[in-house]
Amino acid sequence: MTGQHTRVEDFRATGERLRNWGRWGAEDERGTANLITPQALVAAAGLVRKGAVFDLGIPFDRDGPQPGTHRINPIHLMSETGDQQLFPGGFRYADDYIFMPLQCASQWDSLAHVYYDDQMYNGFPARDVSVKGAARCAIDKQAKGIAGRGVLLDVAALHGVDWLPAGTVITPDDLDEAARRQGGVGVGPGDILLFRTGWRRKFLTERDPAAFMAGEPGLGQDCCAWLRERDVAAVCSDNWAIEVLPGENPDVFLNVHMILLRDMGVPLGEMLDFEELAADCAHDGVWDFLFVAPPLKISRAVASPINPLAIK
């Protein structure tokens, strides 16, 4: 957590250097999720040692983090409660509907979520995302996962704060030091990185959607290379956009999104809750676990609501 860079490398140059296009074939739509090999998954299952489950999704309801200016919180409505029903034998049932942005709460970004220069991940043309949804890289292409070894790095704890302030750039050094502080837990090929900024705790403390969304601590652009070197399969956080906001460079918006999703093909899991998990990891000193986060198979969608499980 060094001071904010006044300037970082042009994101296009970084993106081009770290790009994974073609690595899993010209038709690939899963990106770094491919890095989770069967062997890695078997090894990840071996991390289940005490049978404890941590649900990392946040509640989907009207009290969520959306201020309503851009996305809204989910609207849940009952269509049946059993009232006014007359079925043989006394059966009564309740039924419900939901209306929501797919990115209103805990969610996977698909690789079709962002693009620049008219191309998305793997060079697919941007026109493949139209009013009819994503013809390429939709979230249902990740239907079998993301499941593998998860590693939590608690950057807020590293700095001894409840939460890092908005605008805090998390650097590769922060990630390395957090791992060191946590007994030298390693992050390697096919792992899912979860980094904790405390931003969820801030929301739970303040219950202020506008403050939650106004900015956030998050990854600086230099972390992209760090993730590429380790061949991380997916990245998750307790903030809402993975990366630091306002960003490091006023001339570009969401540069880390562009590099990770579009160039590297890294699925991003946002707005998760690591509070209970982080406490448990701090207590038993074990920071890795089986991580299972299946997206809903929403055809042509650019995201999916999720409730990831960490199982230790």
Added chain:
Amino acid sequence: MTGQHTRVEDFRATGERLRNWGRWGAEDERGTANLITPQALVAAAGLVRKGAVFDLGIPFDRDGPQPGTHRINPIHLMSETGDQQLFPGGFRYADDYIFMPLQCASQWDSLAHVYYDDQMYNGFPARDVSVKGAARCAIDKQAKGIAGRGVLLDVAALHGVDWLPAGTVITPDDLDEAARRQGGVGVGPGDILLFRTGWRRKFLTERDPAAFMAGEPGLGQDCCAWLRERDVAAVCSDNWAIEVLPGENPDVFLNVHMILLRDMGVPLGEMLDFEELAADCAHDGVWDFLFVAPPLKISRAVASPINPLAIK
């Protein structure tokens, strides 16, 4: 798969005999999901031997199984495609919304989904399910699961058919014989039972929502005792209501739902796709696996869309 019973025991009598109310305390809202102990979960993780993932959810889209007369298929709409956007640096993003009944496709029924005689599971009053949702037994009470050992019983394969006809009563003998045919795979305390009727294959073959919903093969009422004796934690199927329809007794509608959800407290997972999993199990002779199906934490909801994973 004996002939349809002309009459089964009054469901209230069966329900009373098999009832789990109070078993996990007067405030319990999770029912038989409590049967998945930490030890059982550790053992289930040990079933991950080859690192193969099977996604059991069906697609959420306009081509789903809802004919629209009762529930509708999901409506997925784009709010952003990158078109008409001007962000610094060239960033463009896509965003989307969904509107759907929570039970339109693959889904968990929460224990608040059905009731009779003014009481739901554990004796909670029916008025706890109101226009404002379920104050008790909502689906988010199952936030940490259902995760445990899954066992697939392929009843359609037992009878050598692509799918069992609508109205076929699956009996305890069918379940026992299917297990015997599958090398004697056991079903015990805390397991999640998946039984295959072929009803999903029927839909994939015919693409006829009205035919899919007109009836179905499924559990007869006698299977409730079979499940109770084994202390099964949850039941999933490839049909849309677990139980046989039309039911065994014309005087009562959805009796198996009432006994399983309301009396026994068994979460039900419906409209799953076991085609790929069943083929793999038939091939390697291994019918049990780690099953992970986290519901979305939709506050006060009586159901959640899901995409369960079976991991072998």
Added chain:
Amino acid sequence: MTGQHTRVEDFRATGERLRNWGRWGAEDERGTANLITPQALVAAAGLVRKGAVFDLGIPFDRDGPQPGTHRINPIHLMSETGDQQLFPGGFRYADDYIFMPLQCASQWDSLAHVYYDDQMYNGFPARDVSVKGAARCAIDKQAKGIAGRGVLLDVAALHGVDWLPAGTVITPDDLDEAARRQGGVGVGPGDILLFRTGWRRKFLTERDPAAFMAGEPGLGQDCCAWLRERDVAAVCSDNWAIEVLPGENPDVFLNVHMILLRDMGVPLGEMLDFEELAADCAHDGVWDFLFVAPPLKISRAVASPINPLAIK
């Protein structure tokens, strides 16, 4: 606009005194809309003298007056834009969806919108409004209207302000004085009263949904008798709840709603925009006009979005 009353008559006593139950038969669901006779409607059409139309609805979009804490602004989404279409001959079409609370912007309250003591208008039981909608007094019962003679009383102009402050009690004297100031325009049987508080101008000036909804100037309880004496058919305003908020009596919430809708059966039109109309009326000195505001025939709904027209 005298100072706020410290106490007004118990609303139940007022409601009982002014009640219209049974006046149009035991099955009536239209209330004072019945007061618009064919003769009154013919006379109202005669007010169209210069062929000028004033649209009194406000825009339905994301920039509306809902802060999102209770109701939300409408969400409008495109399902087709012509993109990715291939029809014979070159035809392309656009299509769209809306999701909204029926009371998010300009709207009629049906007589089923509020109730107390387990009865709604005309004594219908409150249980007739259930999760399945309103079996009685739904908005489609007003399908043929409200159409008749409209009269605008500009209370803000009477007091020489852009808008009256929140909490300002509008009294019968205010209404009488406004009419006197406007050339003695009369309000009589079957008329639709439109009163202007300036609250819409406040919103257009400030664009602050939270401030718009925090309170409002509006009718005090004494105006109910004034409306009953004149047999007004419907009441419309540019605020969001017709009545003053906070209310005159801290022990009761929305007393004017209860008396007007439930006891008197007066349809209420809220969140209208009288700015252009008021300017025109001030200019030509003509304050009455043909008013036409058909609700959408949404079955069993308790409200309908509208765009009322005033035609002079």
Added chain:
Amino acid sequence: MTGQHTRVEDFRATGERLRNWGRWGAEDERGTANLITPQALVAAAGLVRKGAVFDLGIPFDRDGPQPGTHRINPIHLMSETGDQQLFPGGFRYADDYIFMPLQCASQWDSLAHVYYDDQMYNGFPARDVSVKGAARCAIDKQAKGIAGRGVLLDVAALHGVDWLPAGTVITPDDLDEAARRQGGVGVGPGDILLFRTGWRRKFLTERDPAAFMAGEPGLGQDCCAWLRERDVAAVCSDNWAIEVLPGENPDVFLNVHMILLRDMGVPLGEMLDFEELAADCAHDGVWDFLFVAPPLKISRAVASPINPLAIK
């Protein structure tokens, strides 16, 4: 209703000949609605002679004409019923939501609804209709209307049938003969033409959405010139697409839509119910009336649900 043409003029040639682009200025977005002059509106109000109102909208509910394969019927859901509420003084309220395609039932097509050759009405570029809605010609541009003189021509009655069969081409001769049969009622500049095919009666008789949508009787392409010669301001019908389907020319889809909306700029009102109105007109021999159909002011929308009123 002569036999179906085997071939009609190329729609582009017809469109070019009848085009109204530039007629009301280069920025015009209202098309032929401009033809309703203040004088015409005053005259139309003069048609209100007996004070009878006819509501021409159809119900918005689950039993509507949408089979669900393309558009769906509206979904109306309650968010409040008064249950579980505790307000001071006993106040209780009901509230509701709607989710619907804007063209699911009675509706205005805006001039942005269809286009060809990359241009919509008045030459605006097709790209002005994007995922963010219609930047040009949205339905709220018609906020002040459509209100004027309506004339009903009952083509089904002309041919002595309950309804014309699907595929029946309505010709200019049909329109002329219908007018002659109805006492020589004239259709002139600024009038709103309502033509009755009986298609609504078919739906009310059969309640079969698929049959309703499978095709329809409607205007043949030659009627476009007839409408242009008379300078009709808007066209409404009881079918769902104004024009005959299947169309006159298998090589082109919805040619009448393209000419009327895109070239001539004529707002189209579809899926109306003329049953009660037609019976009244047949009874009193008066076929013209004040017609008032304000769209909801949905920003950037390409259509609006409506409930038009005919007032005699």
